[in-house]
Amino acid sequence: MSKVMSKIKINDTVRINLFKYGFSLIVTLLLGAVLIIAQGENPATAAAVIFDGAFGSLTKFGNTLRWMAPNLMLGIAAAVAFKAGVSNLGIEGQVAWGGFVAAVLGYSVQLPPLLHVLLCVVAAGISGLLYVLLPAIMRLFFNINEFITTLMLNFIAAILTEYLVDLILSGTVQYSTATSTPNVLDSAIIPIIIPGTSVSASLLIALAVALLLFFVYKYTIVGYELKQVGENLRFAKTGGVKVVKSFLMIFLISGFIAGACGGIEVLGTYRKFNTGFAANMGWDGILVARIAESNPIAVIFVAFVWGALQAGSLQMERVTELNRFTVLCIKMIFVLMVSINYEWLFNTIRYAWIKRRNRKEAMAGGLGNS
Amino acid sequence: MSDEYILQMKHIRKTFARLVANDDINLDVRKGTVHALIGENGAGKSTLMRILTHIYKPDSGEIWLNGQKTNFKTPLEAARAGIGMVHQEFMLYNNLTVYDNIILGFEEKHGGIFIDKKACRAKIEGICEKYQFNIPLDEKIKELPVAMLQQVEIVKALYRGAEILILDEPTSVLTPSGIRGLFKAIRFLVDSGKTIIFISHKLGEVFEIADTITVLKDGKVVATVRPDEIDERGLASLMVGREVILQAEKKDHPFGPPVLKVENLSVRDKEGILRVKNVSFEVRAGEIVGVAGVAGSGQQQLVEALFGLRAPEPGSQILFEGNPINRATPAQRRCMGIGYVPQDRLGAGVNGNASIWENSIMGYHIAHGFSSKWLLNHREIEAFTDRIVDQFMVKRQKNSDKVRTLSGGNIQKLVVGREFLQENKLLIIEDPTRGIDVGAIEFIWSKIIELAASGVGILIVSHELNEVLQLSDRVLVIYNGEISDGGRYREYTEEQIGLLMLGGKLSDVQGDVQNQNQ
Amino acid sequence: MGWEILKMTVYASTLGITFRSAVPLLYGSLGGCFNQTSGCNNIAYECVMLFGALFGVIGSFYTGNPWIGALCAMGIGILVALIFGMFTIVFHSNSIVVGVALNSGAWAMTTLLMVSLFGSRGSFTDPGIISFSRLNTSLIDKIPYLGSVLGQNVLPVYLAYAMIAVSYIVMFKTPFGLRIRGVGQNEVAAETAGISAVKYRMISLVMMGAFVGLSGCCLSLGGLSMFSENMTAGRGFLCVASMIVGGGNPIKIALVALLFAYSDAMSQILTTLGLNGLLVSTIPYIAVIVVLLISGIKSFKGTADLEG
Incomplete structure (x- = not known):
């Protein structure tokens, strides 16, 4: 009996995780089905259409991969931050700056093809990095939580990039209705890697970043320290880790990746900077990271599923009466279900149960004595 | 009158899992006296007081107040019945004024909705005047010195109608002059009919202030004595003496x-x-x-x-x-x-969510490093982890197990081993x-x-x-x-x-x- | 030109727009400040507001009465707030994640509802949506300058300003407000005074839902009689920001909200003059950062440090 018990205890984490994702999936599917039926469609048909939209042909699969790239990159940007206990909610702003800088350098500078892309992406990354510097300084020196500062900087980034687009196009501060920069030069375009699809080399960059991060966390001393800082700051501090430096580094890495993502999106997909193109991209990244529990490899999978759902939902909208927002809703239900603290819930229930049993035993014992 | 017991705790027993925190404790407190409760850390003083204030429910035992058996369900009912406590960690709100701190949860109202500021103030000022406290009601808590905070806590308890006032290690935060002030206040309270339960492990103070002393050790009452029946040395040996x-x-x-x-x-x-x-x-x-x-x-x-x-x-x-x-x-x-084994094992000694090997190399990776400056060398890590596990007999299944799955003793062996083997x-x-x-x-x-x-x-x-x-x-x-x-x-x-x-x-x-x- | 712009800052129309466009922010931030003060890290304002805007339209469209619309908005607001409470307070979810998910999901959910109920995408306007009617404010209108700033508004506008005083009184003059502040500062201490943190957080969450819902309804029924996709456009986050900067004091919160509305009005007026008002509209956000920075200077120790 005790042997069985100890076995169960060791597998607790696995069991909780299995239950967490399984239970969340079932609840999500049920609610999703209700949502689809309410709109007068058959859930099975909808699912089939989504699947077809995501995997039905090479072009469709290409769409999945195309949407996967930014989700993956931003998922990593968010995961890096969350893993170390930094709430970088400003990913959207960093993406906007990255995209803008890449677009401007993309059309205004003349360079050989590969070098041009490299310059644009690195510059995009650096602009994201610089944009996160202020919240980082405010957190480390003034103890101001980064969550509200990064949030505010999102809005500032959206407005300022729009303003600068106006400025570039009209050359004056007169109000114009322009919403995008000129197209980038051909030399700055990130090439399509699967002909006949919209999959650009952006995906490779995103995968490379994810794998690099995985490598850093698993095999390097820096990665080891960053993980410990995030999981137990005092432990790392007494162990001799330079926690302030680690924290700053986290901020900067997260900002750099987010900025670079803005760059590759602009160079690989849109080829120009549209105002407001970053809207909601950052939030998706945060949610992807949260579902994957900040594990870089898991982020790859979640980003893939996210991309498939995005591609599938567009197809669903074309083919059925359903709106692509249905899929968005289903995604959110899943995020909410996964966010529940199952471990705490289990322990609470178990504790209450043990307490009740003890009380019963005590009562039985008391009766026996008397 | 003074022989009347205002509070009696009878056969109190409380266990946490396998630990017996209170074992058949009897405590009789006379009205209008200072009753000291002394004992080492972990002797069961805090548990007993939490049972008295109904934060904990005892496994068995009864509490009698003014000769009647009580049946309180919440700390609030206990507080209403006149049991007030000044916690060692003050229960105050830093950004509220002293006045707000005192009335919070026990506001006098007018019109059923609004705080009757005048009535509350008058009540507080009445208490301050009667017991000679001098506290600035409109200052924020965070701007006051610690000694003042303690007075605020005492006034708060009196405002809530405390007849029995429990002071948990009240002198630990005070300077000698602060302690003198506190003792004066305690004397004054007792003289006007309040009862004080004074928790401490400083003997000198206890002798100075207490009318009765109850010594707790390992969850049991060792002795209840009057100060004139015993000297400090005798009390100390009662307190710290061990059987094994x-x-x-x-x-x-x-x-x-x-x-x-x-x-x-x-x-x-x-x-x-x-x-x-x-x-x-x-x-x-x-x-x-x-x-x-x-x-x-x-x-x-x-x-x-x-x-x-x-x-x-x-x-x-x-x-x-x-x-x-x-x-x-x-x-x-x-x-x-220089190696360091911190006191707070789970807070600073280990990262419970990380594996045994990750915990083993913390610090070692800085002081000794690995063959590469950048990369973790898993062979070296395994070797060092195994050395700790072997030499310090850490019971584990594999080095990738999470540390929080280990028992407290094994975690401590891991921490000690890590520091000792460097x-x-x-x-x-x-x-x-x-x-x-x-x-x-x-x-x-x-x-x-x-x-x-x-x-x-x-x-x-x-x-x-x-x-x-x-x-x-x-x-x-x-x-x-x-x-x-x-x-x-x-x-x-x-x-x-x-x-x-x-x-x-x-x-x-x-x-x-x-x-x-x- | 410079003189023109300077004069514009006190134009009656600028202040008039400010007076009106501050209303959703006032309801949102004043209604939410109790919840914020009680220690809930709630950023789902965008979500509740959007639902409020839609349900205000729904209620008004089907009954022809904007006040029933307002009640619907408040009802849905409470429902969404309770969902937030269920996850964060009962299931111990991370409140930021729940907030982000609800905010992102709200856009989808409300658009979906709009499409399935009204069959229109993008935005929905219909003569059947009855807005609040303008009050007859002939007495105010007669006052020069002030009349054109304050007059000719719907009742919820004036109620929003009344709410500043009411919130202040509730926060600082009633046991409820005091306890809310206590729970937010020291939960354990509140529990020892017999005050249940969960209970007070839930109550304040219901208030937040009701008023943020109402604030959404003011957007959709405050004059335009329409609902459009994501029509809150970041106002929910502005509510969060004004609460954080205002630090739990309804008067300060209202002032911050008014500052936000003012810079919004300025950028609108600049745009109508053919100037680029975008830079002006960054003011609220920059103001938040500057205020936080000033408040943080106190804790500046000269070196970077992290307390674990």
Whole structure:
């Protein structure tokens, strides 16, 4: 009996995780089905259409991969931050700056093809990095939580990039209705890697970043320290880790990746900077990271599923009466279900149960004595 | 009238899992007296008071108030019935005014909706006048000194209608003059009919203020006495005497030159209060120096300063092998060969969510590193982890198991092993055996002695007096941030050291103890 | 030109727009400040507001009465707030994640509802949506300058300003407000005074839902009589920001909200003059950062540090 018990205890984490994702999936599917039926469609048909939209042909699969790239990159940007206990909610702003800088350098500078892309992406990354510097300084020196500062900087980034687009196009501060920069030069375009699809080399960059991060966390001393800082700051501090430096580094890495993502999106997909193109991209990244529990490899999978759902939902909208927002809703239900603290819930229930049993035993014992 | 018991606790028993915190405790408190409750940490004082205030429910036993059996369900009902408590950690709201703090939860209303400010104020002022408290009602809590906060807490309890006032370690945060003020207030309260339960482990105070003293040890009542029936020494032995005392086998060996030399060290805590006052001592190679003291005497700040986690005050000097290290970071200190076993095992000693190997190499990866500067070398990591596991007999299945799946004793062995196996020259060890079983204690003790015999200087800071006495070549006693000499191994008895720890009279202890009370 | 712009800052129309466009922010931030003060890290304002805007339209469209629309908005607001409470307070979810998910999901959910109920994408306007009617404010209108700033508004506008005083009184003059502040500062201490943190957080969450829902309804029924996709456009986050900067004091919160509305009005007026008002509209966000920075200078120790 005790042997069985100890076995169960060791597998607790696995069991909780299995239950967490399984239970969340079932609840999500049920609610999703209700949502689809309410709109007068058959859930099975909808699912089939989504699947077809995501995997039905090479072009469709290409769409999945195309949407996967930014989700993956931003998922990593968010995961890096969350893993170390930094709430970088400003990913959207960093993406906007990255995209803008890449677009401007993309059309205004003349360079050989590969070098041009490299310059644009690195510059995009650096602009994201610089944009996160202020919240980082405010957190480390003034103890101001980064969550509200990064949030505010999102809005500032959206407005300022729009303003600068106006400025570039009209050359004056007169109000114009322009919403995008000129197209980038051909030399700055990130090439399509699967002909006949919209999959650009952006995906490779995103995968490379994810794998690099995985490598850093698993095999390097820096990665080891960053993980410990995030999981137990005092432990790392007494162990001799330079926690302030680690924290700053986290901020900067997260900002750099987010900025670079803005760059590759602009160079690989849109080829120009549209105002407001970053809207909601950052939030998706945060949610992807949260579902994957900040594990870089898991982020790859979640980003893939996210991309498939995005591609599938567009197809669903074309083919059925359903709106692509249905899929968005289903995604959110899943995020909410996964966010529940199952471990705490289990322990609470178990504790209450043990307490009740003890009380019963005590009562039985008391009766026996008397 | 004065013989009437206002409060009786009968056969109180409370267990937490396997730990018996209170075992058949009887407590009779007379109205209008100061009843002191003394005992070591973990003797069950706090548990008993939490049962009295109905924060905990006892497994069995009864509480009688004014001759009637009580049946309260919540702390609120207990408070309404006149049981008030001043917690050791003040239950105050820093950004609210004193006035708001006092009335919160017990507001007088008018019109059923609004706070009747006038009525509340009048009530508070009435209390202040009657019991001679002088507190600024409109200041915010965060702007007041600690002694004032305690008065606020007492007034708050009286405002809530407390007849019985429990003061939990009330003097631990006060200066001598603050203590005098508190005692005056206590006398005044008692004279006007209130009853005080005074929790402490400082004997001198208890003798000064208490009418009756109940001594708790290991969850049981050892004795209930009047101060005139016993002296401090007798009380101390009641408090700290143990039935089973673990024995450590010490080996005789010569000491080397000093590895750690501390001169005039002063340290402030996070709030800016001076917690370590002008302390000097040294630890020689191969020597075990033990610091004994009651919790909160400044040990934490002392250790933090020694390990570089808190900056010492100007004028302080910390020398390691003769070199000043005041400004060295923990990383630098680790590289020099200083190891540290923190007291808060789960908070600072390990990362419970990480694997055993990740926990094993913390610090080692800085002080010793791996063959590559950047990459983790898993072969070296496994080798070092296995050494800890083997030599310190950590029971685990594999090195990738999460640390929180281990028992407390095994976690402690892991932490100790990590620090002991790094060829350090100086080890700072806080409470090496807190909350672990006897077998593990003996094992860790033997390892400490072994390490000292090999020439490592060891500083043990422990709240277990017996541990310090069994292990130390030289005993230091810290009381209120000041260190006094507790003699060489077995120079003084446990009772004598115990008296020093509790701020007892120094003249009771023979030897050349400096009188630090200028 | 410079003179023109300077004069514009006090134009009656600028202040008039400010007076009106501050209303959703006032309801949102004043209604939410109790919840914020009680220690809930709630950023789901965008979500609740959007639902409020839609359900205000739904209620008004089907009954022809904007006040029933307002009640619907408040009802849905409470429902969404309770969902937030269920996850964060009962299931111990991370409140930021729940907030982000609800905010992102709200856009989708409301658009979906709009499409399935009204069959229109993008935005929905219909003569059947009855807005609040303008009050007859002939007395105010007669006052020069002030009349054109304050007059000719719907009742919820004036109620929003009344709410500043009411919130202040509730926060600082009633046991409820005091307890809310206590729970937010020291939960354990509140529990020892017999005050249940969960209970007070839930109550304040219901208030937040009701008023943020109402604030959404003011957007959709305050004059335009329409609902459009994501019509809150970041106003929910502005509510969060004004609460954080205002630090739990309804008067300060209202002032911050008014500052936000003012800079919004300025950028609108600049745009109508053919100037680029975008830079002006960054003011609220920059103001938040500057205020936080000033408040943080106190804790500046000269070195970077992290307390674990």
